[in-house]
Amino acid sequence: MTEISFDNTANAFAYKSDKALKKANFLFASMGYQTLVKWGTWITPWAIRSGLPVKGLIRDTIFEQFVGGETLEETASVAKTLAQYQVGVILDYGVEGKEGEDNFEHATEEFIRVIRYAASQPNIPLISIKVTGFARFALLEKLDTAAGPDDGYKARIDLNGLSTTEREEWNRVKERMDRLCKAADEHKIGVLVDAEESWIQTPVDALTMQMMDRYNRERVVVYNTIQLYRHDRLAFLKGSYETAHEKGFVLGAKLVRGAYMEKERKRAEALLYPSPIQPNKEATDRDYNLALEFCVTHMEDIALIVASHNEYSNLFATRLLQEKGLSLHHPHIHFSQLYGMSDNISFNLAAAGCPVSKYLPFGPIGDVIPYLMRRAQENSSVSGQTGRELGLIKRELERRKAG
Numbered sequence: 001m002t003e004i005s006f007d008n009t010a011n012a013f014a015y016k017s018d019k020a021l022k023k024a025n026f027l028f029a030s031m032g033y034q035t036l037v038k039w040g041t042w043i044t045p046w047a048i049r050s051g052l053p054v055k056g057l058i059r060d061t062i063f064e065q066f067v068g069g070e071t072l073e074e075t076a077s078v079a080k081t082l083a084q085y086q087v088g089v090i091l092d093y094g095v096e097g098k099e100g101e102d103n104f105e106h107a108t109e110e111f112i113r114v115i116r117y118a119a120s121q122p123n124i125p126l127i128s129i130k131v132t133g134f135a136r137f138a139l140l141e142k143l144d145t146a147a148g149p150d151d152g153y154k155a156r157i158d159l160n161g162l163s164t165t166e167r168e169e170w171n172r173v174k175e176r177m178d179r180l181c182k183a184a185d186e187h188k189i190g191v192l193v194d195a196e197e198s199w200i201q202t203p204v205d206a207l208t209m210q211m212m213d214r215y216n217r218e219r220v221v222v223y224n225t226i227q228l229y230r231h232d233r234l235a236f237l238k239g240s241y242e243t244a245h246e247k248g249f250v251l252g253a254k255l256v257r258g259a260y261m262e263k264e265r266k267r268a269e270a271l272l273y274p275s276p277i278q279p280n281k282e283a284t285d286r287d288y289n290l291a292l293e294f295c296v297t298h299m300e301d302i303a304l305i306v307a308s309h310n311e312y313s314n315l316f317a318t319r320l321l322q323e324k325g326l327s328l329h330h331p332h333i334h335f336s337q338l339y340g341m342s343d344n345i346s347f348n349l350a351a352a353g354c355p356v357s358k359y360l361p362f363g364p365i366g367d368v369i370p371y372l373m374r375r376a377q378e379n380s381s382v383s384g385q386t387g388r389e390l391g392l393i394k395r396e397l398e399r400r401k402a403g
């Protein structure tokens with residue numbers, strides 16, 4: 001069995017010059033100051049909206065660390081560098097929260113442009129999309145309220161409560177999703193559908209399952225995202241698999257823990273319904289690893305994307321593959337971490353021969369602010385991710401100094 005280790009910092013940071021590494025060191029150290037992050041995440045969106053001259057500062061710091069560029073073309077140099085280490089890219093057009101039919105059409109066409117571009121590059125096998133990029137949040141919420149517990153994995157969408165105008169609106173959403181998936185199919189690019197808030201997720205799941213039914217037959221084009229911080233998602237994964245198996249298509253499953261925990265808990269508390277989130281981190285970890293085991297056990301019919309910065313879960317996935325006698329580069333396995341985070345996992349997995357890609361967002365600074373603020377908050381606990389990133393960067397800086 002190949003024992004993979006994530007301790008090799010020379011592999012992890014080979015793509016970074018001394019100067020770039022020192023800059024990352026400074027950035028992660030700054031994000032360790034919770035007051036600074038709290039203040040920054042409050043004032044930055046306001047400063048951008050008010051037109052204050054802060055873009056240069058953002059571009060040189062947090063943007064450079066976590067984002068590929070302001071335009072699609074600007075991502076080319078990052079993709080080229082990663083390719084030298086057999087690391088791929090998952091392009092993520094980082095627009096969030098722009099509503100209105102014109103914006104939805106624009107986002108759909110932009111996603112298609114990203115698909116075409118990805119197909120022209122050697123190491124961009126996948127792109128990610130958000131259904132809220134081309135569907136009205138309140139419409140998804142209404143569909144979700146009307147949905148039954150199994151509708152997501154059974155690919156059922158109940159339109160009975162919608163007005164004629166809303167039905168037409170929903171038809172346009174379906175048409176956009178189909179246009180995207182069709183383009184991805186034609187260009188042999190995979191589409192990862194991001195998971196968002198639980199109160200809009202059922203129609204997103206159902207629509208994604210419908211697309212898998214249509215496009216995941218000869219090859220895997222569409223992947224749903226499953227958030228294991230929700231206590232009902234292991235059962236959802238199994239239900240999705242049953243549906244796929246019955247209908248004869250491959251289930252694309254990107255497994256994540258989940259990014260909206262605080263928001264989910266607060267809403268459940270405010271509206272007096274039971275929280276959809278697991279009672280503690282251990283329960284999330286347990287279900288995440290059980291989900292990995294389920295997917296690897298059914299790898300013939302499931303294409304799995306391990307989307308995590310958790311070292312144990314990534315190692316566990318590689319061990320499961322090997323225990324079941326499957327190749328580390330089985331066509332149904334892919335690993336992914338966000339650009340700017342957990343390079344020790346990505347680059348060491350790639351060195352061991354695993355297919356791995358970095359999630360690489362791009363977009364104008366003003367548009368990617370929500371994404372950047374999530375990264376800053378996620379990295380503001382020194383006991384968590386930041387502590388780990390900082391420790392690794394410092395070790396590599398010392399190794400370079402000594403050698």
Ligand SMILES: Cc1cc2nc3c(=O)[nH]c(=O)nc-3n(C[C@H](O)[C@H](O)[C@H](O)COP(=O)(O)OP(=O)(O)OC[C@H]3O[C@@H](n4cnc5c(N)ncnc54)[C@H](O)[C@@H]3O)c2cc1C
Nearest residue numbers: 194195229256257258259280281284307308309310336338
């Ligand atoms: C490539 C990629 C794609 C992603 N796409 C999405 C997406 O589409 N949708 C989405 O929501 N997220 C997405 N994420 C983010 C992801 O959901 C996690 O927030 C993030 O990766 C941290 O989890 P982890 O597995 O890396 O590891 P860890 O650091 O081990 O886990 C942290 C996570 O555990 C959970 N957790 C922490 N404390 C508790 C607690 N007290 N109780 C219960 N659970 C707890 C939370 O989900 C938290 O984010 C993506 C991440 C990656 C790497």
